[in-house]
Amino acid sequence: MGFFSAARQGRRDDAELGKGLWRRAHDRFNRGLDRYHQVLEGVEDEALYGELVDIANQLSALAPRVRQVCVEAQRRFPSNGLDIPGPLAGVHRALSTAGNSLAMTAEAAAMLRLAVGPVPAGAASVRRRADSVLEQVHDAERRLAEADGNRPATT
DSSP, X not given: OOHHHHHHHHHHHHHHHOSSHHHHHHHHHHHHHHHHHHHHTTOOOHHHHHHHHHHHHHHHTTHXXXXXXXXXXXXXXXXXXXXXXXXXXXXHHHHHHHHHHHHHHHHHHHHHHHOOSOOTTTTHHHHHHHHHHHHHXXXXXXXXXXXXXXXXXXO
8 A cells, every 4th residue: 555545544544433442443453454464474384374364364354344333333422532432332342352352363373373293273273263253243243233222313
């Protein structure tokens, strides 16, 4: 991404995500994705690499969903700070947990990459962690949908 396109994206992110809570949740998730992809660069075993790439694709498919949740949360409860709006506390908790789980998924992949000799379970531990990321993103979406009754009045 070039300088000007990065600046444009930054302005778009500021407009859609704000500069507070929802932006941080979004950015944390994307940093976890970046970390996971960086781990892939050092995997030499072709079979393991194939499994980890499949998981990477599944995790990457979650990024637009996380963005959509964060954009909608920002629209409903704009945040330029770190205060968590009560009606969306569960949404924030699910997004935060998803970001943490994604970081642990990258860590599990890194441990596999560094393993000496064949890994009997393959990428099963990484897949389990990735499945929890999927569940947490789904939980954030569900909680956001349930919060529809708690929307503030718009003027």
